[in-house]
Amino acid sequence: MKRKVICMLLSTAMMLSLLAGCGSSTSTTAVSEPAAEPAGAASETAAAGTTAETEKASTESADITGELNIIHYLTETAKLAALDGMVEGFKEEYPNITVNVEAMAMDNYSDVIKLRFSTDEAPDVIFGQPKSYTDLIDNGLIKDLSGEDFVSRLSESSTNCVTYNGGIYGVALDQMANVVFYNKDIFEEQGLSVPTTYSEFIETCEALKAAGITPCAAGYQDDIAYGANWYTIYYGSKWNQAQNNAQELMDGASLADYPGYSEALDQWREIMVNYQNSDCKTIDTARAEQMFANGETGMIIIGTWGLGAIMDYNPDGNYGGFTYPSEENADECYVPVSIDDSWMISEGSPNEEAALAFLEYATRAEVNSVWCGIASQLSALEGVECDTLPQAAQDIANEIATKKTTAWSSVSNFTGQYSTVYTNSLRDFAMDDEMTKEEFITEMDEGFAAAGK
Numbered sequence: 001m002k003r004k005v006i007c008m009l010l011s012t013a014m015m016l017s018l019l020a021g022c023g024s025s026t027s028t029t030a031v032s033e034p035a036a037e038p039a040g041a042a043s044e045t046a047a048a049g050t051t052a053e054t055e056k057a058s059t060e061s062a063d064i065t066g067e068l069n070i071i072h073y074l075t076e077t078a079k080l081a082a083l084d085g086m087v088e089g090f091k092e093e094y095p096n097i098t099v100n101v102e103a104m105a106m107d108n109y110s111d112v113i114k115l116r117f118s119t120d121e122a123p124d125v126i127f128g129q130p131k132s133y134t135d136l137i138d139n140g141l142i143k144d145l146s147g148e149d150f151v152s153r154l155s156e157s158s159t160n161c162v163t164y165n166g167g168i169y170g171v172a173l174d175q176m177a178n179v180v181f182y183n184k185d186i187f188e189e190q191g192l193s194v195p196t197t198y199s200e201f202i203e204t205c206e207a208l209k210a211a212g213i214t215p216c217a218a219g220y221q222d223d224i225a226y227g228a229n230w231y232t233i234y235y236g237s238k239w240n241q242a243q244n245n246a247q248e249l250m251d252g253a254s255l256a257d258y259p260g261y262s263e264a265l266d267q268w269r270e271i272m273v274n275y276q277n278s279d280c281k282t283i284d285t286a287r288a289e290q291m292f293a294n295g296e297t298g299m300i301i302i303g304t305w306g307l308g309a310i311m312d313y314n315p316d317g318n319y320g321g322f323t324y325p326s327e328e329n330a331d332e333c334y335v336p337v338s339i340d341d342s343w344m345i346s347e348g349s350p351n352e353e354a355a356l357a358f359l360e361y362a363t364r365a366e367v368n369s370v371w372c373g374i375a376s377q378l379s380a381l382e383g384v385e386c387d388t389l390p391q392a393a394q395d396i397a398n399e400i401a402t403k404k405t406t407a408w409s410s411v412s413n414f415t416g417q418y419s420t421v422y423t424n425s426l427r428d429f430a431m432d433d434e435m436t437k438e439e440f441i442t443e444m445d446e447g448f449a450a451a452g453k
Contacts, residue, residue, distance in 0.1 A: 065096040068354040071113070072127035073106040078308025082374040089370075090361045097354045106223070117141055122346040124355040129341045130162050130169035131413045142169050143345040143352070150360045158380040160410040161339045170342030171359045173368055174377035176304040177396050177405075178232035178336040184318040186213060186298045194322045196330035198267065205275040208298045215275040217297040219288035223423060226430035228285070228302040229272075232324045234264035235408045236334035243411050249448060250418050255441040265429065265437040267326065271301070273433055281431055293317055304396055305340050308376040311390055319392040323399050335396075337405045339380050421447030 070087075074080055080103075087099055102123070104112055109128075116122045117136070126142075136142050144167035145151050151159070151168050155175075162170040182194070190211055195201040205215035219225045238260035239245070245258050255261055272280070277291065285302075286309065292300040293313035300306070301324065310319065325333045343362065345355045361367060365384050372379050373388035378397055389397070414422045425443045429435050 064094055064353055064357055066351050066354050067098045067100065068125065068351050068358060069100045069102070069123045070125040070127075070358075071102045071104060071116075071123040073104050073109045074127065075103075075106070076305060076309050076375075077312045078375045079305070082371045085374060086362060086367060086371055089367060090358055093361065094354070094357060097357070099358075117346075122349070124346055124349045124351045125358060126344045126346065127341060128170070128344060129339075129409070129413075130164055130344060131409055132415065132419070133169075133344070134164060134415055137164055137167070137169055141347050143347045143349070144169060145171065145345065145359070148356060148359070150363045153363045153365075153381045155380060155382045157337075157407060157410070158339050160407065162342050170344045171363055172339035172342040172380035173362060173371055174340050174375060175380040176338055176340045176377060177400060178228065178235060178301075178303045178324070178338075179321045179396055179399065180232070180299050180301050180324050181292065181307065181310065181319050181321045181392055182299045183292070183295055183297075184320045186295065187320075190298075192298075194320070195325050196333070197325050197328050199328060201325050202270070202275075204298075205271070209275065214277050214291075214297040215299060216271060216277075217288040217292040217300040218272070218276040218280040219283035219285050220281050220427075220430045221284040223427070225285040225288060226426055227423075228306065229430075230264070230268060230426055231303070231336060232301045233268050233271075233326060234260065235336035236324060236406055237326045237332055238264045239336070239408050240334055240406050243406075243408070246408075246411070246414050249444075250414065250452070252448075252452065255444045261441070262437050264326070265440060268429075269433075269437075272430070289313060303340075304377060304393065307390065307392055308374075311376055319390070321392045321395040321399065323403055333403070335399055335403050335405045337400055337407060338409060340377065417451035418448055421451055 072083070074083060083101070087101060091097070091099055110132075113122075113126060113128070113133075114136070122141070130137060130142065133142060146166075146168045151171065154162070154172065158172045158175060159168065162168055162172060186208070187193070190207060190213075192204055192207060195204045208215040218229060241260040242248075242258050245253070245260075249255060249258075277283075277288075277297065280288070285306070288300060289302070289306055289309045290313050291297050293310045295314075295317075300310075304321070307319075307321075310317065323333050323335045327333050343359060345352065345359070349355055362371070363381060365381065368379055368381050368384050369386045371377075372384070372386040376390055376393050378389075378393065378400070379386060413419070421444065425440055425447065428443065429440050
């Protein structure tokens with residue numbers, strides 16, 4: 001029966017969300033007010049509890065044997081190094097578990113996962129965003145982790161992002177924000193301040209351009225690149241105008257009914273045409289990150305997941321970060337914050353005990369702190385402190401703590417064929433300067449109508 005179900009699912013394979021949105025939200029809203037103190041402040045009580053749990057787990061580690069198969073689509077050098085280190089630490093504590101780690105390309109990852117389920121070869125631990133795999137959850141193929149003690153280590157906002165129909169289906173290790181990174185040395189040399197409104201942002205771009213400096217790096221040859229720009233521009237204040245629009249659009253509403261899309265498309269086109277590198281359509285994200293790291297541009301619009309690669313290209317770079325200022329009122333500029341996907345367990349895995357032990361280990365405060373330090377990411381867990389974050393990451397932590405944030409995917413995500421239509425339309429808009437926002441809206445509406453049949 002499972003094979004029949006998955007074969008049906010394969011016909012409408014999902015495109016993975018570039019951002020699995022989550023942030024400083026509550027259970028009733030996807031928008032948060034500024035936090036009382038900077039994110040990442042550790043709690044002595046939480047630390048003490050984690051230590052006790054660690055000691056208990058260590059005494060039981062020798063009793064767990066078997067094999068553990070993990071699959072992921074990570075590509076960032078820093079994230080891969082963080083994963084390697086975490087796996088090695090786990091193997092030291094659990095010497096009787098053989099760990100196999102498999103990396104897959106993102107563009108066919110979802111199809112591969114479903115194929116594995118259909119042939120009874122599902123991995124034990126799967127990297128991904130539960131709300132992009134609701135079809136697998138609905139068919140009983142992803143384990144509900146609600147009863148596991150370690151899920152209490154997640155922050156409330158992270159928990160919201162991996163909760164579906166009352167169940168908790170994944171564990172996130174870090175959270176990310178979609179922001180603008182900037183070269184502090186270039187800004188200082190040009191006498192520039194961090195812009196706080198859209199007009200100021202354009203003025204900053206013009207000043208850099210007048211000085212012979214490309215304002216923003218971009219590379220649209222992969223899905224991540226145009227996603228990073230669009231999700232930064234749209235999923236803050238513009239998305240907040242109509243938080244439930246994804247579900248409403250899948251239910252038959254027209255994109256024309258949501259002015260936030262048109263406003264964001266206008267801004268993206270203005271930046272893309274006037275203030276990004278001329279070869280942005282022929283290079284990829286990695287090259288754009290490298291350009292920014294090397295000081296070839298003043299800024300890059302991207303998720304914080306890109307900071308590890310940027311730091312890897314130039315560890316001595318002097319970078320900062322700020323909220324993308326989409327509005328003319330600085331107080332109304334929101335930070336889109338999300339988990340950077342999560343780790344799920346296959347329901348009925350023959351290695352379930354080992355898989356649960358892996359997630360328990362990964363969510364320990366001391367292990368997660370090392371992960372975040374290597375990956376240059378903010379923790380998705382409650383009360384985890386990381387003293388080795390680069391300055392740009394610290395800047396963003398302060399932005400999250402002091403500004404309003406949105407958590408769009410904790411409300412609703414495009415799924416299945418709808419996600420594919422959305423992704424393809426964004427790609428078309430990024431690659432064709434002549435495509436108008438009206439044509440984008442028409443393409444989306446027609447694609448969604450077809451997906452709903």
